[in-house]
Amino acid sequence: MDELVKAITAALEDCELVLGWARDPATGAGRPERFTSAGQAQEAIFDATCVHNLAVHLPRLKQRRVGIVVKGCDARSVVELVVEREVERERVQVIGVGCDGVLDLKRIWRRHGYGVAIEDDGETLLVDGSEVERQPLLQHKCRHCLDADPSIYDVVVGGRTAEGPEPRGERQELAERFREMTPSQRRDFWRRQFARCIRCYACREACPMCFCRDVCIMQTQVPHWAGGEVNPKEAEMIQLIRVGHLAGRCTGCGECERACPVEIPLMLLMEEQNRALEEMLDYRAGTDIEARPPLLTFDPDRDLWGDE
Amino acid sequence: MKFIAREDIPRWLERLAQAAAVWTPRRAPDGGETVLFLPWEQGSEPELDRFTDLSAKHLLLPASEKLFPFQYRLGGEGEQIEIGAAPATPESVVLFGARACDARATVVLDALFMQSPEKGYLAPYYRRRRQALAVITLACTRADAACFCSSWEEGTASREGSDVMLFPHEDGYLAEAVTGRGEELIGGEPFSERDAGPPDTAVTDQVPLAGLQEKFTAVFSRLDFWEEVTARCISCGYCTYACPTCHCFNIFDEMRDDRCGERCRSWDACMFYLYTLETSGHNPRPTIAHRYRNRIGHKFSYYPENQGTFLCTGCGRCIRGCPVSLDIRDVLRKVGDAR
Numbered sequence: 001m002d003e004l005v006k007a008i009t010a011a012l013e014d015c016e017l018v019l020g021w022a023r024d025p026a027t028g029a030g031r032p033e034r035f036t037s038a039g040q041a042q043e044a045i046f047d048a049t050c051v052h053n054l055a056v057h058l059p060r061l062k063q064r065r066v067g068i069v070v071k072g073c074d075a076r077s078v079v080e081l082v083v084e085r086e087v088e089r090e091r092v093q094v095i096g097v098g099c100d101g102v103l104d105l106k107r108i109w110r111r112h113g114y115g116v117a118i119e120d121d122g123e124t125l126l127v128d129g130s131e132v133e134r135q136p137l138l139q140h141k142c143r144h145c146l147d148a149d150p151s152i153y154d155v156v157v158g159g160r161t162a163e164g165p166e167p168r169g170e171r172q173e174l175a176e177r178f179r180e181m182t183p184s185q186r187r188d189f190w191r192r193q194f195a196r197c198i199r200c201y202a203c204r205e206a207c208p209m210c211f212c213r214d215v216c217i218m219q220t221q222v223p224h225w226a227g228g229e230v231n232p233k234e235a236e237m238i239q240l241i242r243v244g245h246l247a248g249r250c251t252g253c254g255e256c257e258r259a260c261p262v263e264i265p266l267m268l269l270m271e272e273q274n275r276a277l278e279e280m281l282d283y284r285a286g287t288d289i290e291a292r293p294p295l296l297t298f299d300p301d302r303d304l305w306g307d308e
Numbered sequence: 309m310k311f312i313a314r315e316d317i318p319r320w321l322e323r324l325a326q327a328a329a330v331w332t333p334r335r336a337p338d339g340g341e342t343v344l345f346l347p348w349e350q351g352s353e354p355e356l357d358r359f360t361d362l363s364a365k366h367l368l369l370p371a372s373e374k375l376f377p378f379q380y381r382l383g384g385e386g387e388q389i390e391i392g393a394a395p396a397t398p399e400s401v402v403l404f405g406a407r408a409c410d411a412r413a414t415v416v417l418d419a420l421f422m423q424s425p426e427k428g429y430l431a432p433y434y435r436r437r438r439q440a441l442a443v444i445t446l447a448c449t450r451a452d453a454a455c456f457c458s459s460w461e462e463g464t465a466s467r468e469g470s471d472v473m474l475f476p477h478e479d480g481y482l483a484e485a486v487t488g489r490g491e492e493l494i495g496g497e498p499f500s501e502r503d504a505g506p507p508d509t510a511v512t513d514q515v516p517l518a519g520l521q522e523k524f525t526a527v528f529s530r531l532d533f534w535e536e537v538t539a540r541c542i543s544c545g546y547c548t549y550a551c552p553t554c555h556c557f558n559i560f561d562e563m564r565d566d567r568c569g570e571r572c573r574s575w576d577a578c579m580f581y582l583y584t585l586e587t588s589g590h591n592p593r594p595t596i597a598h599r600y601r602n603r604i605g606h607k608f609s610y611y612p613e614n615q616g617t618f619l620c621t622g623c624g625r626c627i628r629g630c631p632v633s634l635d636i637r638d639v640l641r642k643v644g645d646a647r
Contacts, residue, residue, distance in 0.1 A: 024633050024635070026453045026454065026513075026627070026635055026637075027453050027633075029633070030633075031540070031632070031633035032540040032632050032633065033540070034539045034540075052631070052632060052633075056542060057540075057542075106341075106629070107340070107341055109452075109628065110341040110342070110343070110358065110361075111341060113450070113452040113453075114452040114453050114454045114624070114627075114628045115452055115453020115454065116452075189338070192337055192338050193338065193339075196336055196339060196342065196344065198362065198371055198549045198575070199371070199545070199549075199574075199575075200544055200545040200546040200548075200549045200550075200577070201544050201545055201580070202542075202544035202545070202546045202631050204544070205542040205543055205544035205631075206542060206544065206631045206632075213543075213581070214581035214582070219580075219582055227562050228372075228558065228560045228562065228572060228574050229372040229562060229572055229574060230371035230372035230574050230575065231372060255631070258631065259544065259546070259631035261361055261362065261546050261549075261550060261629040262336065262339065262342050262344070262361060262362070263336075263339055263340040263341065263342045
């Protein structure tokens, strides 16, 4: 990981801070860290436990010059943030890392206990000293990843050791099952899922594209889109608002689902919408930094916000 | 000591369910690996080897509850508001398979919500649920990397808040009644007698708590300190909602039409910007650093000062599920070390 440390150290000559990962002493897994000095950058790591999408922090840091370490999927968030003019490309130093997929740590921890020893070299995964099948323990998004290599970067570190993952897995099965459902079956399915929602808004706060942050329409009194009660009906409304607001903007990073404390398969909603929009509009959010997102373009002859 | 074989647990639960609403740790339906405290149902399998993702505090403080219905009526003296009765709650509830940290949380909450009427607040909704609740606690023989209940003297073997303690033993559990209600719960079938003392329970990570109140006060105004320790926080409400002791709520009216509605109460979280936003537009806790500082202050300074106990039982849920791996123990240690 010397290469990564060097890249962060170099970026720090130009940036106030670099967003990356260091090892959490309690679990040995990666945790988000802000590197501000060369000395501290020595702690930087990247491996399959570095699950977080650090782009979520960029909108809050937009006045500052920052560096950021990104996986392929995280890079798409940076692209979309630039496209939507939430982040200025010139202010951000992007350090791309090659990725073999990141682990579904919560699943591993739920099964084996929080902080269980994890060893992974990109091909072989050892949990608590025993080899386990790696593919089913990757995040859902990694099992059908199309963007393992960052699409934008100023410098790229490391490469993938494995081929891209096999694009199958239980999520695809769930999606297929979902597509076969009648509308009322779908409603029952989601009511069952949303029965667990506690409205902690982790899905929203972990989303790099949910940058309305403190003024989210889900919680306004006027208009009163969603009531204040915690029940499946309100949770459904909230997620419909979220899905609608992310139409053509969701890059599929999966952070909403990863952040959900009760495993509501939120990405199923997002992926279904992304798939439908891609068919309709031939557009994937976060893939082209010069793009004019169809659903954010009011007049194709003018610039994005019509400010030319 | 009393003993119950593992295979007899369903029989016992069935018996308990005849007289009470029983809640056990269970896999959530269609919920992957998530384990929650859910209502026991005939044939449902309690998950006794896993720690629940969320606490059981909803049995005392539901995530959302209707306080009372109301209706506006035009009468002889102009408009009147008619207030209906609070919805009924179960008279008897058994929480089965709590851990010592969950059980102790009820005592921590009692310090605020069960004060004598002369001394403090009347919390009839809490009181009614609390009096209905009996807790059967499963002592932990294993701890994970997030547990820190041993920061308190009795740790995993604490009996505070429990009516019955279960200790894993051979092919079942030794049962010890802690209260009179507990005696009733483990009376009769399917318990037998077994000659054994309570086995050793796990010891967890320990966070130094002595002097924390003063140290918090000393570091309170150093916003740079709080900005640094919360840099990775994204200000969601997970930690507060998963916490067995966080108890903040919001009260609001949900109108069903323009004349009648219900006064409701839902969990609220000090990590949200809206929590302290004032009508004027001013927000005394505008940043994540301000809000997280309050979270620590309430748990480890204000609550102990006002109620005589820390607002934390070391269950570690805020650590396990945090989307950004923010570890409250790190923050507490840094508060302790700050000068």
